[in-house]
Amino acid sequence: MDNLQTYLYISAILFSLGLYGVITRRNGIAVLMGVELILNSANINFVAFARFGGMNFSGQVFALFVIIMAAAEAAVALAIIINVFNNLDTVNIDDARELKL
Amino acid sequence: MENIAFGLIVAITLGSALMVVMTQQLLYSAIALLFTLFGVAGLYIFMWADFMAGVQIVIYIGGILVLLIFGIMLTNKISSVNISHTSLQRRVGAVITLGVLGFLIPMITNTSWLQLSSEEPAQTADSIGRLLMMEYLLPFEVASLLLLGALIGAAMLSRNTN
Numbered sequence: 448m449d450n451l452q453t454y455l456y457i458s459a460i461l462f463s464l465g466l467y468g469v470i471t472r473r474n475g476i477a478v479l480m481g482v483e484l485i486l487n488s489a490n491i492n493f494v495a496f497a498r499f500g501g502m503n504f505s506g507q508v509f510a511l512f513v514i515i516m517a518a519a520e521a522a523v524a525l526a527i528i529i530n531v532f533n534n535l536d537t538v539n540i541d542d543a544r545e546l547k548l
Numbered sequence: 549m550e551n552i553a554f555g556l557i558v559a560i561t562l563g564s565a566l567m568v569v570m571t572q573q574l575l576y577s578a579i580a581l582l583f584t585l586f587g588v589a590g591l592y593i594f595m596w597a598d599f600m601a602g603v604q605i606v607i608y609i610g611g612i613l614v615l616l617i618f619g620i621m622l623t624n625k626i627s628s629v630n631i632s633h634t635s636l637q638r639r640v641g642a643v644i645t646l647g648v649l650g651f652l653i654p655m656i657t658n659t660s661w662l663q664l665s666s667e668e669p670a671q672t673a674d675s676i677g678r679l680l681m682m683e684y685l686l687p688f689e690v691a692s693l694l695l696l697g698a699l700i701g702a703a704m705l706s707r708n709t710n
Contacts (some may be wrong), residue, residue, distance in 0.1 A: 448550065448551060448554045448594065449555055450663065451655070451661050451663055452656055452661065453657045454591065454595065456653065456656060457558060457561065457562065457591065459552060459649060459652040459656060460562055460565075460649070461561070461562065461565055461584075461588075461644045462648070462652070463648055463649040463652070464562075464565045464566060464568070464569050464645075465565075465569070465644075466644070466645050466648060467569050467641050467642065467644075467645040468568060468569035470640070470641035470644060470645070471569070471636060471637060471641040472569070472638070473636055475623075476574065476616060476619050476620055476623065477574060479619075479633055480568055480569075480578070480581055480616065481568075481569060483581065483608075483612065483616075484565055484568065484569075484581075484584065487584070487585070487608075490588070490604075490693060491588060491591060493562055494591075494592055494595050494600055496595045496597060497595070497597065498595040498596055498597070498666070499663050499664065499666075500659075500661070500662060500663070500664065501662070501664040501666070503666070503675075504669075504672070504675045504676055504679050504683050505679065505683075505684075505691050507597050507599070507600050507672070507676055508676060508679050508680060508684055510597075511600070511603060511676070511680075512599055512687060512691055514603060514604070514607050514608070515608075515691045515694070515695065516694070517608075517612060518607055518611055518612055518693075518695070518698075519695055519697075519698035521611075521612045521615050521616065522615065522698050522699070522702040523698050523701055523705070525616070525618070525619040525702070525706075526616055526701070526702040526703075526705035526706040527641075527705060528619055528623060529619065529622055529623060529706050530572075530705055530706065531624070532623040538623045541636075543709060545584065
């Protein structure tokens with residue numbers, strides 16, 4: 448609880464789970480959830496190094512920027528997924544392989 | 549007492565993260581993601597980052613998760629009761645994932661990390677605000693520009709052209 452490694456282990460496991468979700472899921476929104484897990488694991492690392500590695504508050508500011516980026520990414524990705532659904536009637540990312548209809 | 553709370557938060561975080569990627573119901577995935585994000589906020593509090601925990605709850609749970617659930621609702625027909633989603637190539641995914649984990653865990657164990665003993669900060673929001681307004685002013689402004697671009701882009705993409 449009071450050492451760096453514990454948090455790094457947690458974040459490594461969270462990263463692997465997110466990676467597994469990104470690889471295996473077929474639904475675009477589920478893939479997005481995997482990406483959110485990966486971003487969260489990166490954030491845990493940033494805050495852990497801020498707490499234990501002497502980065503102090505700079506680590507937390509970087510995690511803040513990651514959260515801002517995640518919000519922008521989620522908004523744009525969902526707009527794209529809804530567009531794909533309107534055009535193809537599916538959110539299965541394997542079916543969306545053509546650039547032009 | 550503290551150790552029990554920490555173990556509980558870790559168990560909630562990792563257990564529900566496992567459920568996010570394993571369950572076949574899309575809405576269950578979204579609800580499990582809620583518990584994962586709450587667990588991560590709890591971990592932030594254990595790392596003395598209480599402002600980050602607040603931001604995590606407000607932006608991730610109040611914003612991104614609601615957006616995801618909106619997306620689930622909008623991309624499924626109301627008539628289809630079961631909003632399910634399947635996975636493919638589970639075996640390949642598991643091999644790649646375990647490979648990455650098998651690389652990360654020994655790396656974390658074997659590296660001698662520099663650990664500085666720091667004192668619990670009196671106020672976190674104050675220091676973060678100072679850093680944002682002084683040292684990281686340019687990235688802060690770029691981030692606001694990025695958010696504006698994402699806002700306009702998302703509105704452009706999702707508007708009905710007919």
